Each structure stands twice: as C-alpha cells, then as structure tokens.
Amino acid sequence: MMKYLQVILLTCFTASVHAKYIEYDDAAYYPSWLISEECNIFNEYHYPKNITKLSNYPLDAYNKNVCTHLKPLADSDPHKTQKIDYLTHRYNLFSWLKFIALNREINETYEVTQNNLKTCQKEDCPTPVWLHWRDSESVFLQNGEKPQAWDFTKNFDMLVPLSKVEQVSPRNGNNEKAILIDQANNPIYYQSIISPYLFHFIVNKNLYNLDGQIDFAQGKKWACHNNNIDCLNTNTIGYLRCGTGQFKNCNKQQDLTQYTPLKSPGLAVEIKVAWKILTSDDDKSRYIHTQLPVAKMPIGYKRNVETTELLNVGVVGFHINQKTASSGNWVYSTFSHKDNVWGQTPSFYNRYCPTCPINTATSGATKTQVVRLEKIDPITEAVNQFVQHQLAQENSVLQNYKLIGTQFTTDSSEPLTDKNQNYQQTSRAKLTNFAGGSPHPLFLTNETIETFLQQGNTFNTSTKKLTYKSSSCMNCHANAGIAIECNQKTGKPKFAKYTGDFMFIFSEAKWQNKDKYCEPDTQTD
Numbered sequence: 407m408m409k410y411l412q413v414i415l416l417t418c419f420t421a422s423v424h425a426k427y428i429e430y431d432d433a434a435y436y437p438s439w440l441i442s443e444e445c446n447i448f449n450e451y452h453y454p455k456n457i458t459k460l461s462n463y464p465l466d467a468y469n470k471n472v473c474t475h476l477k478p479l480a481d482s483d484p485h486k487t488q489k490i491d492y493l494t495h496r497y498n499l500f501s502w503l504k505f506i507a508l509n510r511e512i513n514e515t516y517e518v519t520q521n522n523l524k525t526c527q528k529e530d531c532p533t534p535v536w537l538h539w540r541d542s543e544s545v546f547l548q549n550g551e552k553p554q555a556w557d558f559t560k561n562f563d564m565l566v567p568l569s570k571v572e573q574v575s576p577r578n579g580n581n582e583k584a585i586l587i588d589q590a591n592n593p594i595y596y597q598s599i600i601s602p603y604l605f606h607f608i609v610n611k612n613l614y615n616l617d618g619q620i621d622f623a624q625g626k627k628w629a630c631h632n633n634n635i636d637c638l639n640t641n642t643i644g645y646l647r648c649g650t651g652q653f654k655n656c657n658k659q660q661d662l663t664q665y666t667p668l669k670s671p672g673l674a675v676e677i678k679v680a681w682k683i684l685t686s687d688d689d690k691s692r693y694i695h696t697q698l699p700v701a702k703m704p705i706g707y708k709r710n711v712e713t714t715e716l717l718n719v720g721v722v723g724f725h726i727n728q729k730t731a732s733s734g735n736w737v738y739s740t741f742s743h744k745d746n747v748w749g750q751t752p753s754f755y756n757r758y759c760p761t762c763p764i765n766t767a768t769s770g771a772t773k774t775q776v777v778r779l780e781k782i783d784p785i786t787e788a789v790n791q792f793v794q795h796q797l798a799q800e801n802s803v804l805q806n807y808k809l810i811g812t813q814f815t816t817d818s819s820e821p822l823t824d825k826n827q828n829y830q831q832t833s834r835a836k837l838t839n840f841a842g843g844s845p846h847p848l849f850l851t852n853e854t855i856e857t858f859l860q861q862g863n864t865f866n867t868s869t870k871k872l873t874y875k876s877s878s879c880m881n882c883h884a885n886a887g888i889a890i891e892c893n894q895k896t897g898k899p900k901f902a903k904y905t906g907d908f909m910f911i912f913s914e915a916k917w918q919n920k921d922k923y924c925e926p927d928t929q930t931d
Contacts, residue, residue, distance in 0.1 A: 445473035447488040451495045453789075458506055458522060458796045478817030479844070490816075490846060491785055497812040498789040501739035504726055507662070508677070509534040509694065509804055516559045518662050522802040525691040529718075533562070533696055535662050536677055540605050541565050542598040542911045550615030550918030556605050558663040567714045568595040568681060569701035574877075575767060575858055584858045585770035588753050592683040593770055594722065594854060595700065598911055599679060602665035603672035607640055615918045616889045616899050623890035623905065630890050630905050637905035638888055640674045640729060674736075676909060680723030680854040682753060692806045693720030693743065722746055722753060723854035724807070727883070727908065735843045736908050738813040738879035740852040744806050747776050747853055754853065767858045778853050779860045786811055813850045813879050815843030821884060821904065841884035841908075851877045883908035889915065892924040 454460075473496060476489045483489070511521040511532040523534055538558050543566035545553045554564060571593040575584040586594040600608070612618030622638070623630035629637040661670045683700065684690055699714040724741040747755045754776035756762060762775035782790075790808045797805035819827060821842040822835045838848060851860055859877040886906035889899035897920075906912045917923075 445476055445492065445496075447476070447485060447492045451492075451785075451788075452499070453792050454499070455796075457499065457502065457793060458800065458802070459520070460503060461520075477815075478819075479846075493814065493816075494783060494785050494812070494846075495789065497737065497814045498786050498809060500737065501726065501741075501809050501812045502789065502793045504675075504728060504739065505724070505741055505807070505809070506804065508536045508675075508726070510662075512538060516663065522797065522800055522804055523694060525801055525803045526695075527689075527691045529697065531695065534694060536599050537696060538562050538663070539599050539601060539677075542600060542914055545600065545605065545608060545614055546911070546914040546916065547614070548916055550617060550916045553605075553609065553614055556602060556664060558602075565597075565698065567699035567701050568597060568719070570596045571770070573767075573858055574856065574882075576861060583767040583769045585767065586680075586754070586776070586854060586857050587768075587770055587773045588682055589751075589756060589773055590683070590685050590687065590753075591773060592685075595681040595683075595719070596855070597679045597681065599677040600911065601673045601675040602661070602663070603674055604640065604676060604909075606665045606667075607674075613638075613888065613912060614915060616915045616920075617918045617922065619889040619912060619915060620891055620899070620923055623888060623902070630888070630902055637902075638907045639734075640907050640909075641672075674729035676727045676911065678723075678725035678727075678855060679721055680852070681719040682722045684718040684720045688720065690718060690720065692745065692803065693722075694803055694807075695720040721807075723852045725852065725855060725879075727879075729907075733815050733843075735815050735841055735845070735880055736883070738850060738883075740810045740850060740855070740879070741807045742810050742852055742854065744808055747778055754857075765857055765860045774857060776853050776857055777860075780849055780851060782808070782810060783847070810852055811847060811850045813845050813847060815880075816846050817844045818842075819844055837881075840878075840881040843880065845878060845880040848878060850879050880908070883910065886910045886912065888912045892920075894925050897924045 473493060476493060479486050479489055506522055509523050511519045511523055512535060513519050513532075516538070518535055521532075523532065526532070538561050540553075540556065540561050541564075544561075544564045547553060571585050572582060573584040573586060573596075588594060608614050611622060613622060626637055660673050662673070665672060681698070682688075682693075684693065684695060695718060697716050698719050700717045700719065702713045702715060720743075722743045723746075726739040726741075727736050728739070729736045743753070745751070745753050747753075750757075754774060756773070756775060759775060764775050764777040765779075766774070768774075786809055794805045794808070819839060819842050820829070821840060822831065823829050823839060823842070824835065838844065853860065856877045885903050886909050887901040887903050888905050889912070890902045890905065891900050892898070893900045899915075899917075901913060
C-alpha cells in the first residue's frame, strides 16, 4: 500500500490537489475517517484505504452531513475556493461509496454479498443489487393499474424490454432526433430504476397513475397549485431520524432488497442507466453486463416493442440521484465507462474522422461523434485513480468506470434567489439557481445521457449575448412535477414545476379513469 502511495505522490497529482494520502481504518458505526473528520480545509484530503469494503450503512453514515458547517459558501469568503475543493473531494468519495454499494454481487439465494462485481466473461455472471430493483416502466403501467408487488427475487423478471432511445434535446429541439448511435451503429437504450423505498412511497401514495397524482395534488392544493417545492417530499426514515433515537449513530444497515417501514432506514435513490448493445468486438468482461430483452429498432428507430430480442448489453452511463439529510435537493453523481470517448477504440468517437460534426443529433441516421466539452475536475480524477486502483486489486469490473462528477448544494437558498435571498427572474438566476441551493458544479453532464446538451458557450452576434449550452442535473430536475389537473382544452394532464421532488419519472404515469378528471369532448390520448 505504501509503495502505491509513493508512486501516486510522484505521478498523479497536480499542484491544485493535496499531495498526500492519509490511511484510516473502518469503524463500527461511522467509518473512523468520518468520526475524526473536522472538515479542516487546510488538512490533507482523506483517502480511506478500505473505501471499497465498507458496509452499506444509511446515507448519512458515509455522508455525515458532508461538512455542512462549511456552507453556505459566500462570494466574499476568502477561502471559498478551498471550501469548494474540499467539499468536491468529500462528495466524490460519497459518490464512489454509493456506486460500489449498488454494484455488490447478489448470490444464488438473492442475498446481498460484500463482494464487488468481478470481471466476468460468461453469460451467467453475478448481477448487481440495482438490477433487482424495479424499472419505472414496470411501475407506471399503460392502463394505470397498480403495479405488481415488490419482490426482490422476481423484480428482474418484471423488467420491461429496453425501448427508450431518445435523450433530452437542446431547447427548441426535437427529442425524437436526440438518439445516440455508437460506433457499432447501434442505438443506446435508457432505463430508470427506483429503490425499494421509492417504490413503497409511490405505491403507498397512489402516485403510479395520473388519477392518484391529481388526487394528491388537490389534497395539497396550498402547495401543488403554487408550484411549491414542498408539494411532494420523499423524506425517508433514515433522512428524518438519522442522528436521533435508534439511528443515533447511523449504524443501522439499510436493507437494499426491500423496504419495511420502521424496521430499516429508507433509501431514496433513483438511477438512470445507459445500455450499449455488446457485439463480438466488445470485451464483455470490461462492462457491468447482462442479458436483457431489447425492442428492435428498424429504419427510423421507431419503437416496435412487439418484436424483442434477448441481447448482451453493457452499462456505459450511470446516473445516481440520492436524497440525504444534507441535500434536500438530492446529490447527483454520474459515472461513465472508460471506453466511451477515451482510449484507442472508443465506443462513441472515431479518431480517424476529424471532420465529423460533434454531439449532433441526426434521428439515429448516423453514428454520433461524441466529445466531452467539460473536463473532469482534477480533484475528481484523483479520487478516480485512487478508487480504481483499489478495485483493480480485487479484479472488480468497477475499475473500468470513472466518476464524471458530483453535484451538490452549497447553501439553503430558495429557487431563483441570489446570495441575499432576493427573488429574481433573470437569465442568470435561472442559469445558476433555478433549483435553489446554489448547486456546484454549475454544469454536470454525462456524455452518453446528455450527449446533445453539450454544445458549449457561444456568443450570439445578433443579440450580443452569451448563450450557455450545457446541462445542470439539479436545475433540470427542479422542473419535475406531478400531474395537478386535466387540461380541459387538450384533455392532457398538466404537470406543475417544482412539485415532483426532482423526479421526472412521475411524467410516465397513465390514466386509470380519465373520465373522472377530463371533460369527455376534450379527451385525447
């Protein structure tokens, strides 16, 4: 270990990164490196030696409110830069801890093991925890019916065939054009996964159909109709009680297989996965991979869910949205595969086509030439190098993934307010603090999930204004809402901003009894 540390000191750090590792052992409750944490921005950064082996305690056991006394960050603070860097490092450790915990192997009796996913070339490789959760399409059913009950041993078989290929397009763009095509000429498929607690929350509050969402909104008219961010609040037991009572030390392990009220802390986690079809040219052992039914995409890439094929697919992009006591706006972590746009034969970049237009949506007609316009922070890269080395020692497939970044709140400001809590409807306020909490970093994108939002900052010569073309996880997700009523002119549901607790999945809900909410002569599908 010490030899490795010495090599790292000589080769991997820039002047902006603290050039020393400090070793810490595990503890019974909080890891000891958190127990002794004073969040001194002038100390060396912590690199816990057993970061890949810690148990999956409640969120705040790893988070420990992530140095909340360093917030709020003020522009006038002479140490603002040091604080931002320190928080970035700490939140990056938190992101890796959750990525590792979610990718622990499941054994033959559906128990979560302490083994991180190994490299595996076989067809029947062990599967990670999250693949036995529920995908959103198995929750928000076409007829608005109640979804099948949660069963960790059967959830995998309930997964709906992969069919979603559209990304979010730039403003005024067409989502149907925003289809990412890899160098093997296959589209990338997307899937949203929810944790046991979120499944319980959605079903228990009847939010799985539009009817239930409108009933909920009408019951909280004071909040939902005013686009109040507190309309829907997915507080978890861990979030509410961590630090008090039986969860005083945050030492009660979360059950990642199911949620039982009052018996275990909740885990509010939503995952978005980008899947690549693995061909004979791909080394499966380098990917988190499995076999899933995939809806065939004929010419034009229109869905044909009636025709599916069981294919080998590998993870190339991985968003984790997680709610914690210190981040009511959630913490946003995003991971990418090392071979996406880097290396000798990247999956989404042709090194021999310098004239290919980059990050351009063509409705799936051509391969997409993907370039990351936002560089990965050197602090994040240092954490990546440290954790990847640990995972390589275990021969874990997770070593082939890198953290792109972690977005977190830096204060408790309300949406669209400045540092003095003054409400503003300016372009700058919408750009920097649409969600509230003054997120950092301002922009965070995954090249396989928000490919076409990466267009850079451009100067408009006609308006003489600078246009920012990228994506902010937090500011984007603040737009998420639940249905609050039926638009009687169109017969379609009306979703209100700020009412979905940063979760877009509620827009997937369907009607169960549309006649109850919409006038018959206005109804359209």
